Amino acid sequence: MLKHLYIKNFTLIDELDIDLFKGFSVITGETGAGKSIILGAIGLLLGQRADSKAIKQGADKCVIEAQFDLSRYDMQDFFVENDIEYDADETIIRRELTAAGKSRAFINDTPVQLSMLKELGERLVDVHSQHQNLLLNKQDFQMSVVDIIADDARQLAQYQQAFNAYHTAMKELETLRDDIERNRQNxxxxxxxxxxxxxxxxxxxxxxxxxxxxxxxxxxxxxxxxxxxxxxxxxxxxxxxxxxxxxxxxxxxxxxxxxxxxxxxxxxxxxxxxxxxxxxxxxxxxxxxxxxxxxxxxxxxxxxxxxxxxxxxxxxxxxxxxxxxxxxxxxxxxxxxNSDEALAELETRCQQLKTDAQKQADTLTKLRTKAARQVEKELQTRLVPLGMPNVRFSIEMTTIELGHNGQDKIAFLFSANTSTPLQPVSQVASGGEIARVMLSLKAMISGAVKLPTIIFDEIDTGVSGKIAEQMAQIMQEMGRNDRQVISITHLPQIAALGAVHYKVEKEDTAQGTTSRMRQLSADERITEIAQMLSGSDISDAAIQNAKQLLKVKR
Known part of the structure; x- marks a missing residue:
């Protein structure tokens, strides 16, 4: 869980020093206030490539540092394998950039390569932005969803070991055949x-x-x-x-x-x-x-x-x-x-290895088929309250030639109403529908993967009203299971359900434009949500509506 975030001299941020909490939190702010800047800083902590242009103008260096509580997530193996001091209650990740273009990364004050920072970052934080909704169209993402729910990592590894042995033998067979043909010609x-x-x-x-x-x-x-x-x-x-x-x-x-x-x-x-x-x-x-x-x-x-x-x-x-x-x-x-004898011997070996790989692939297919039915059922259950009463969702599994990931091809089929036949989700789902599907999938996956922090960047695009509230409730649910969920949102229905509310603001000063983020008090939350409801001119009705959303009795 991300406990504390410190940013200094990054783009428009002079200095940001803020605590974060478990459960469901929200971040709001006007477009252009700097929410994407904060996400960019977090991205650098997770191992993304740096650009010295990101350093605040006039500064020599920028520093981004985060403290994590890993006490509930069993990550000690990573630190032991990489010879890094392990502190479950306070793991510190730091990234430093200089105006000269140099970048340094640290885990618990130990200098590390960017690849190692990225490896740890993938186990700490999942940042889901709008462009990630496009992943729903990718066959490998659809396969990964099924594999996560199937919890088939061990079986997949066994299959891949068998397949690699078969693949290597087949290459040897092809080489032998070529050699024999060439030698016979000569x-x-x-x-x-x-x-x-x-x-x-x-x-x-x-x-x-x-x-x-x-x-x-x-x-x-x-x-x-x-x-x-x-x-x-x-x-x-x-x-x-x-x-x-x-x-x-x-x-x-x-x-x-x-x-x-x-x-x-x-x-x-x-x-x-x-x-x-x-x-x-x-x-x-x-x-x-x-x-x-x-x-x-x-x-x-x-x-x-x-x-x-x-x-x-x-x-x-x-x-x-x-x-x-x-x-x-x-x-x-x-x-x-003696080529005919050697060829026959290797062909027999290849067939045996293929049979072994096929057995492992069949077992993998069974696990995936069971998981696919589970995903279908649970996803449909989750999507109905999100404004899709007639939704149909199916996972089509077809058998293909043995490959690195098995013999299965996955396709997510979707229809939002009874009159439209099931088709690939990318062809028929609207932006708002894809956002709801992705949120539901993330909720399912989060239950199977112990990921401490999930950040949703405007996943609510294309939805509003009651549907937005339902999406917020899903994020609330995700945040209850020893997990931290943070949603960057423009919707008051989502903002009102956060246990903690942060606001990103931009300010023009004599020294230039700066961006900051702060935690709102109870009264400030009412004002912020009222403003999200009615705009800059806050009406009494908007205040009352905000209180109702926040369930505040005055």
Whole structure:
């Protein structure tokens, strides 16, 4: 419930600081006095987009703040999920706009994104303006009315889960069918490519090995010359390093007895001698193996050319990628070969999922059908006292293909008299009739949805007299069940039934035009309603009529 509203520097409002109460309240005021401005401010609190032009001229910032009592509405889950401090008795929502175009939103002094403010706002306040009467023409709104009365949120969620699984499987089936058709059309080409890569007898690391062989064989003479030079330096008779080291060892062993240091020299030279002797043997063996064979070089280069050609043809850079391409082609051919089996398996799965979704949809339809009959009966009962003694109202449900919201299409059919056949409500109902239908629907919905505050913005358009009083009584009834109902009205019959009466006024001052809202006293209410009855010149008859409407005894 909205307990307190504070507005500063918003459009024509300098500062508004006012308490609001539970039950049924009314707001009156002349056209242009600023009632829409107050609604606009509340809209910003509910997450609507802001415009810096809404800031009062000359001000740097505007602030809109509201205090709510949520103690009866079980909303703690929202605050816990969003890590916001929860105070059931005093939840504060604030919106700040700056002339520079910046906007900030707060819930209990915690900065929040606009989307979060909107999510909470939708659970706190429902503002029903005249343009919302157009919702009555929308199929999704009509469906939502039936779903709310059916209390089928859990069943709808179960159906949507089943339908989403079916829908996903159907997309997979469609993709598989397309793939199979495309692959079958390319079967010969795919087989040719697979055969070509298979017959190429590809091996991991082959290209690198062949490139090394080719490079080695192309430089065979240089390699042989270098190895010969190294072999000669190590092993040449009389001048080779190995023979010189052997002679050094022999000489040192001859003096080992008389020169103790010779023992260390012998060990170090002996180690070097053994290493160089092995090295000389390896170089000599390598020299014997180096032999230039043009035919072998041609064979290596031809194989490399084949690999390079395949890589270019298949737009890859390595043999590994060619192998991956070959394996993918083999998988595609295998899928084509086994496609009928895979297709049949997925078709069976889709049919099972459709059957599951259909069962959930049938259950949903039953709940909606029962709720539709309830809406028909209750709405007709509510509309008769609202000046429609011969009203007929029916909810037509037709079966359509399974979709996100089930298999049902809803249409509200309406006739205000016995001579007119039932037709879609948007085609036959007048503005006043639509207003009464919407009010009756809101009254029904409010009983099923725990919405703390409902604001009606001139829902009484197109009605007057006794009908207006009946509409006010409906709003009174809505306000009795731990709910706050506020009606912005131009009709004295509605204004008189409010437990609390506010007036919006516009005043011209030296600083410019300002708008304000204040709570009226008992005497002020008499004057206000009398003025609504007779205009600016208030007659005694109007005063007496106002007192009678207010049931005031003087």
């Amino acid at each position: 079967l010969d080409f795919l087989q040719f490519q697979c055969d070509e890569l298979t017959h190429a007898n590809l091996h991991e690391g082959e290209q690198e090995e062949l490139e090394q062989q080719s490079d080695t064989m192309a430089h065979a003479e240089d390699i042989k010359s270098a190895l010969y030079t190294a072999d000669n330096a190590l092993s040449a008779e009389g001048t080779g390093v190995v023979e010189s080291l052997r002679n050094s060892l022999s000489a040192l062993r001859g003096i080992e007895r008389v020169l103790p240091a010779a023992e260390e020299f012998i060990q170090r030279i002996d180690s070097t001698y053994i290493e160089l002797k092995d090295l000389a043997q390896d170089i000599s063996s390598q020299l014997e193996r180096v032999d230039f064979d043009p035919a072998e070089l041609d064979a290596v280069n031809n194989r490399l050319d084949r690999l390079y050609d395949l890589e270019k043809k298949y737009h890859v850079e390595t043999v590994s990628e060619l192998i991956e391409k070959r394996d993918e082609l083999q998988r595609q051919l295998s899928n084509i070969e």
